[in-house]
Amino acid sequence: MILRAYVLLFVIFLISPILAISIGSLTETSFVVFPPQGISLKWYFAALEQRALLQSLAFSLVLGAISATAATVLALPLGLAIVRFSSRINNAVYLLAMTPAMLPAVFLGLAFLIGYSWVGFGGSSWPLIAAHVVMTVPFALSLILVGLRSVDGSLELAARSLGASQFRTFVLITLPLILWSLAAGWGFAFLISFGALEVSLFLSTSTTVTLPVQIYTTLDWSPLDPTLTAISSGVVIITLAVLVITARTVQMDRFLKRGRS
Amino acid sequence: MHKYALSRRGWLLLLIPPLIVLGLLYLLPVFNLIRISFVEYDPQVGIIPNYQLGNYVELLGDGFYFEVLWRTIRLSLLTTLFCALLGYPIAVYLIRSTGWRQTAMFIILLMPLVTSVTVMSYGWLILLGRNGVINLTLAGLGILDTSRQLMYNETAIVVGLVHVLVVFMVISIAASLQSIDQSWIRAARGLGASPATAFRTITFPLSLPGLRTGALLVFVLSMSAYATPTLLGGTRHKFLSYLVYQQAISLYNWPSGAAMAVVLLISTTVLLFISSLYAQIGAMRANLRTSKTGTISGSMNAGSET
Numbered sequence: 001m002i003l004r005a006y007v008l009l010f011v012i013f014l015i016s017p018i019l020a021i022s023i024g025s026l027t028e029t030s031f032v033v034f035p036p037q038g039i040s041l042k043w044y045f046a047a048l049e050q051r052a053l054l055q056s057l058a059f060s061l062v063l064g065a066i067s068a069t070a071a072t073v074l075a076l077p078l079g080l081a082i083v084r085f086s087s088r089i090n091n092a093v094y095l096l097a098m099t100p101a102m103l104p105a106v107f108l109g110l111a112f113l114i115g116y117s118w119v120g121f122g123g124s125s126w127p128l129i130a131a132h133v134v135m136t137v138p139f140a141l142s143l144i145l146v147g148l149r150s151v152d153g154s155l156e157l158a159a160r161s162l163g164a165s166q167f168r169t170f171v172l173i174t175l176p177l178i179l180w181s182l183a184a185g186w187g188f189a190f191l192i193s194f195g196a197l198e199v200s201l202f203l204s205t206s207t208t209v210t211l212p213v214q215i216y217t218t219l220d221w222s223p224l225d226p227t228l229t230a231i232s233s234g235v236v237i238i239t240l241a242v243l244v245i246t247a248r249t250v251q252m253d254r255f256l257k258r259g260r261s
Numbered sequence: 262m263h264k265y266a267l268s269r270r271g272w273l274l275l276l277i278p279p280l281i282v283l284g285l286l287y288l289l290p291v292f293n294l295i296r297i298s299f300v301e302y303d304p305q306v307g308i309i310p311n312y313q314l315g316n317y318v319e320l321l322g323d324g325f326y327f328e329v330l331w332r333t334i335r336l337s338l339l340t341t342l343f344c345a346l347l348g349y350p351i352a353v354y355l356i357r358s359t360g361w362r363q364t365a366m367f368i369i370l371l372m373p374l375v376t377s378v379t380v381m382s383y384g385w386l387i388l389l390g391r392n393g394v395i396n397l398t399l400a401g402l403g404i405l406d407t408s409r410q411l412m413y414n415e416t417a418i419v420v421g422l423v424h425v426l427v428v429f430m431v432i433s434i435a436a437s438l439q440s441i442d443q444s445w446i447r448a449a450r451g452l453g454a455s456p457a458t459a460f461r462t463i464t465f466p467l468s469l470p471g472l473r474t475g476a477l478l479v480f481v482l483s484m485s486a487y488a489t490p491t492l493l494g495g496t497r498h499k500f501l502s503y504l505v506y507q508q509a510i511s512l513y514n515w516p517s518g519a520a521m522a523v524v525l526l527i528s529t530t531v532l533l534f535i536s537s538l539y540a541q542i543g544a545m546r547a548n549l550r551t552s553k554t555g556t557i558s559g560s561m562n563a564g565s566e567t
Contacts (some may be wrong), residue, residue, distance in 0.1 A: 007354045007366075010347065014369050014424065017384025018376065020394070024387050034387050034394050074282060077275035084265065085272035093276065096283055104485030104529070106505040107294070107522040114297055114515055115290025134287045153265030166271070188375075195377035198487045198502070202510065212377045219383060219492065229387070232380045239376045240368075247368050 018236055025229035032224045043226040044234075053231050056214040060194055061238075063125070063210060067132035068140070068189035072182055074133070075140035083148040101138035108135065109202030116203070125208045131199050136189035143188060143250070147181020180249045187246030191239060211235065298519035308516065316520035326504065326521075330528065333501045336415060336490075337483040340422040344430040344479045345472060347423065352434035352471075370428040378425065382492035385421055386412060389493075413495030421489040426482055430475035437471025438464070473540060477533060484529045501525045 020034045028038030047053055078097055082090045100108060108131070116127040151174065159169045197212040204213045211231070218228055267275070298316055301309040320326050355366055373381055388395055389411040396411060411417065441464060449459040487502035494500070505525065509518030 003350055003354055006350055010351055011369055014373055017381055017388060018372060020384045020387040021380065032387055033392060074279040078279050081272050081275040085267040093280065100287060102481060104502060104522065104525050106485065106487055106502040107526050110505060110509050110518055110522050111290040111294035113509070115293045130286045134283065156265040191375040195375060197378055201506070212379045215379045215383070216488065219379065228383070232383055235377055235380050240372065243368055243371060243375055247364055
């Protein structure tokens with residue numbers, strides 16, 4: 001009973017800033033207040049008029065999709081190599097792929113800025129894509145590993161002994177069995193890229209501004225602009241949608257079972 | 262190890278392409294950053310390729326830098342402590358609940374983490390601001406006489422960090438709670454232990470590994486936090502990450518920024534090392550104690566470590 005009440009309070013703590021933004025964005029006043037005064041969608045329409053905000057939203061969505069796809073493509077062979085071959089080198093490989101998630105974001109950001117400037121930016125978005133791929137590989141990989149470890153290999157052995165080639169076995173047996181973990185890994189990778197601020201802050205040029213960077217810089221000079229809450233609650237809606245879909249494919253309790261094996 | 266294993270050739274073929282990509286895009290820039298941190302910098306000339314320790318020596322003599330370093334460590338420790346205290350009961354709830362309740366709890370826990378950190382900070386800005394709902398409520402209840410600034414202080418930073426990072430603590434503790442063999446608790450209860458005693462002597466000690474993993478994750482991530490302290494702490498309460506950004510982007514001094522980034526990484530790693538050493542010594546002493554008395558908890562400790 002006490003636990004239930006505590007959980008409720010805690011949930012309120014976790015969702016209150018999210019509610020403040022999405023409900024606050026409905027205000028009719030020309031500055032943000034919570035609770036809002038009046039209910040209207042006028043700031044959403046105002047946000048649609050702001051080209052810079054919309055451009056950065058589109059840019060972030062595309063960047064997230066490209067990075068998540070590339071990260072999944074890199075993480076799948078890594079995961080297969082780690083799970084299906086026994087070697088000490090695999091520990092080093094795992095460490096190499098996972099450390100981007102543990103290093104300080106500004107350390108990574110500065111490393112990418114200095115390292116990539118050797119080749120030159122030229123106002124293009126490849127440095128951002130490269131950085132986001134490195135940053136999101138750990139998230140794709142850790143989910144793919146959960147997926148691969150849940151497959152014990154008997155079906156593959158059966159397929160091979162019945163004469164299927166290695167490639168055919170992978171496409172027809174392994175891939176369908178771990179598809180959920182690929183999808184979930186993609187989803188998490190997308191969310192990490194879509195929300196990343198620090199690394200993007202180092203690599204953004206005037207033509208390549210991600211949405212978090214755009215919000216961060218706007219917050220500096222006009223924190224109470226309701227257009228900002230409208231676009232922010234747009235971010236919340238996109239995030240929530242991807243998270244719910246991902247959670248449904250993963251069956252979240254698999255995370256907990258990992259500790260057991 | 263696995264029923265369906267790869268050949269050595271297949272393993273290499275799978276490994277090499279992603280390793281080349283990560284080597285070029287990740288390892289090379291990281292080593293380059295470490296190299297740059299030893300290079301000399303002159304505001305007029307720019308980078309001078311002359312390797313020395315000047316950038317690090319300069320940091321040692323910088324009182325402001327140490328003040329920021331100390332604040333970062335202190336608030337990260339506080340954040341870790343609050344995450345442990347607030348997160349433990351939630352982990353208990355998480356493993357007891359099933360079905361949609363559990364999924365919903367997961368989603369609610371992950372939401373602050375995966376939503377852009379700028380958006381989350383913005384939410385706190387609205388809530389804690391001078392005309393925010395918390396201010397007005399406190400004033401309405403007569404706890405505050407006037408509306409006061411609740412933002413731009415260290416408390417706001419810790420609130421923001423706990424909010425985003427508590428999920429790591431909850432999931433780590435829940436994973437270790439989940440792996441506890443329930444028959445031990447039933448045995449203790451059957452032998453007459455109260456639920457509180459069973460928790461204190463069995464469940465809690467066995468959940469310590471998860472608590473430690475969670476603490477390490479939360480601590481590392483809050484040491485390197487950038488956006489939350491900058492947006493919620495204002496100009497007077499900087500974290501180390503902000504100094505790195507300032508040196509590299511605003512002052513264009515890459516070598517000094519690189520040195521700061523390396524120190525940030527090393528100080529985090531050293532503190533982690535000390536804490537794991539401390540935990541190992543503690544475990545050794547506990548083992549010595551139990552091997553002397555040879556009680557049932559001794560064999561249980563041994564079981565938990567395998």
